[in-house]
Amino acid sequence: MEKEHSSTPDNCIYGIRAVIEAIKADKEIDKILVQKGLSNDLFNQLKKEIAGKEIPYQFVPPEKIKRLSNANHQGVIAFLANINYHKTEELLQSVFENGKIPFVLILDRVTDVRNFGAIARSAECAGVDFIIIPSRGAAQINSDAIKTSAGALHRIPVCREDNLKNTIEYLKDSGLKVFACHEKTENTIYSFDYTEPLAIIMGSEENGISGEYLKRCNEQIKIPMAGTISSLNVSVATGIILFEILKNRLKLT
Numbered sequence: 001m002e003k004e005h006s007s008t009p010d011n012c013i014y015g016i017r018a019v020i021e022a023i024k025a026d027k028e029i030d031k032i033l034v035q036k037g038l039s040n041d042l043f044n045q046l047k048k049e050i051a052g053k054e055i056p057y058q059f060v061p062p063e064k065i066k067r068l069s070n071a072n073h074q075g076v077i078a079f080l081a082n083i084n085y086h087k088t089e090e091l092l093q094s095v096f097e098n099g100k101i102p103f104v105l106i107l108d109r110v111t112d113v114r115n116f117g118a119i120a121r122s123a124e125c126a127g128v129d130f131i132i133i134p135s136r137g138a139a140q141i142n143s144d145a146i147k148t149s150a151g152a153l154h155r156i157p158v159c160r161e162d163n164l165k166n167t168i169e170y171l172k173d174s175g176l177k178v179f180a181c182h183e184k185t186e187n188t189i190y191s192f193d194y195t196e197p198l199a200i201i202m203g204s205e206e207n208g209i210s211g212e213y214l215k216r217c218n219e220q221i222k223i224p225m226a227g228t229i230s231s232l233n234v235s236v237a238t239g240i241i242l243f244e245i246l247k248n249r250l251k252l253t
Contacts (some may be wrong), residue, residue, distance in 0.1 A: 011080045011142065014073035016042045023049045027153045030140055032057035032099035033076045035065050035075030046076065054162050056135040079165050082141050085152055085160045088167055091130045092174055102176055103245065104199035108164065108209050110234055113139045117148025118235035119202070124152035126242035127249070132159045132167060132199075168216045171199050180209050183231055185220040189241050192219065194248040202238050205231065 011030075013022055019032060020042075032050065034043075036059045050057055068077055095102045105128045110116055116139035123131055138160070140144060146153045161167045168178055176197045181189065201217065203209030214220065223232065223240050232240075 007108070011082065012068065012077050013067050013080065014071055014077045016046050016074045016076045019076050019078045019249075020046050020049050021182055022078060022080075028084050029053075029055050030079040030142075031055070031082040032076065032078045033060050033065060034058070035062050036060065038075040040152075042074075043076070054135060056160075058136075063138060079140065079142075081160060082143065082146055086130065086157045086196065088130075088132060088159045088161060088170065091157055091159060092171070092176075095129050100129065101195065101249070102174075102197040102199075103127060103129050103249075104132065104171065104176065105130075105238070105242070106164065106168070106178075106199055106201040106213075108134065108201060108213060109137045109139065109204040109207055110202065111137065111204065111217050113142055113145040114148045115139070115205075115233070115235045116141070117153065118147040120145070120156055120236045121152040122235070122239040122242055124149075124156040126239075126246045128156060128242065130157040130159055132164070132200055134164050135162045137162050164210075165212055165216060168199075168213060172216075172218070177219065180214050180217040180220045181222065181237065182208050182214075182220065183222050184208075185222050187219065187221050187246050188224045189221045190224075192221065194245040195252055196243070200245070201239075202234055202241075205234050224229040 013019060020030065032055060034057055063075055065075060065077060087113055088198055092102060104124050109118065110119065120131065141153060150206045176199050178199045178201065182203060201209055223237055
């Protein structure tokens with residue numbers, strides 16, 4: 001029989017009213033877990049607060065809530081974020097205003113926290129301006145992710161967007177060329193010049209890049225391989241393409 005936790009994890013707050021007050025106080029919230037079947041006036045008030053701030057939430061079985069805390073949680077637990085999230089529009093405008101050539105990384109459904117941390121570390125080292133993740137289906141940026149990033153997640157901005165399709169279209173409309181890096185294409189990463197404003201999309205190892213995002217990209221590229229294994233770990237693959245882009249851009253200096 002699984003042992004119950006006697007206390008809530010340090011990065012969590014519990015109880016509907018406490019979560020509502022945290023949202024009103026502009027606390028950065030990573031996600032909210034809600035017990036399935038929960039329905040009352042106070043919960044309806046919470047839903048309104050969540051909708052106004054675009055905070056991701058999911059309904060889970062009562063057992064999952066109970067495993068996290070046996071305190072008076074009222075069926076709701078929120079995970080406080082370890083970083084501050086940013087808006088894509090504001091960061092991109094700042095990059096242009098500073099006279100830089102935008103270099104953006106988009107992660108589609110990369111859920112492993114250590115992979116995410118390793119990617120953030122490579123991105124910061126390669127000069128990526130900011131990372132974009134979806135509000136749902138992304139790794140939780142917890143202490144493990146930050147530790148694996150060697151602190152890079154405190155240096156490189158992360159944007160959490162509710163609709164990646166709209167975000168991709170916004171980047172294209174803003175003059176960025178969007179590349180999707182995956183193995184099911186013919187063009188290699190060495191086929192293009194990366195000195196223009198751009199964004200790179202990387203997908204999860206399990207599901208790759210969503211078809212909805214692939215069809216919105218300007219180009220699809222792959223990392224050529226000579227071995228018998230057909231794919232790379234996503235953090236390794238991301239590092240390869242990011243530093244290929246950096247190599248191209250160093251030619252400008």
